[in-house]
Amino acid sequence: EDQVTQSPEALRLQEGESSSLNCSYTVSGLRGLFWYRQDPGKGPEFLFTLYSAGEEKEKERLKATLTKKESFLHITAPKPEDSATYLCAVGSSGGYNKLIFGAGTRLAVHP
Template identity: 90%
Template sequence: EDQVTQSPEALRLQEGESSSLNCSYTVSGLRGLFWYRQDPGKGPEFLFTLYSAGEEKEKERLKATLTKKESFLHITAPKPEDSATYLCAVQGPGGYQKVTFGIGTKLQVIP
């Protein structure tokens, strides 16, 4: 059974204090690893898809990396507007219906 574990559950940062969120996964035959951002009371918003170990993607202050066992979402010099819950999900070989989501990391950036 595919599993996704995100850590920490919650993270509080000062504005400008860089850090990383972790997503550890277990899946037989990774097809894709997804990062989403979810603001309170809203649906998840797509950030990145990573397909193979060694791949990296960047968007503004966010950088996602992937190894064979985990993915990191690095946040450089965060701003208060980066506060949100960040979700990680993996897709196994079962196809589109086999996307497994983690519980998420709730990030709070304090001015």
């Protein structure tokens, strides 16, 4: 069964304190690993797609990496505006452009 697990559920950081969020997955036929950011009261906002182990993508203070079993979202020197819920999803070959989502990590960055 396709499954995505994110950890930790919640993370509190001080401004400038770097850390990583984890997304582990099992999927039949990976069709990409996707990261989204979701602010309270809004829809998820697309950040990155990773397709193969060893691939990395960067955007400002965020860097996403991928292995055969998990992905990490590294946050370097975070700022309060990075506070959000970060969602991970995998594309599965089992259906039409099907995405399986994890439950998310709530990140709070304090000044």
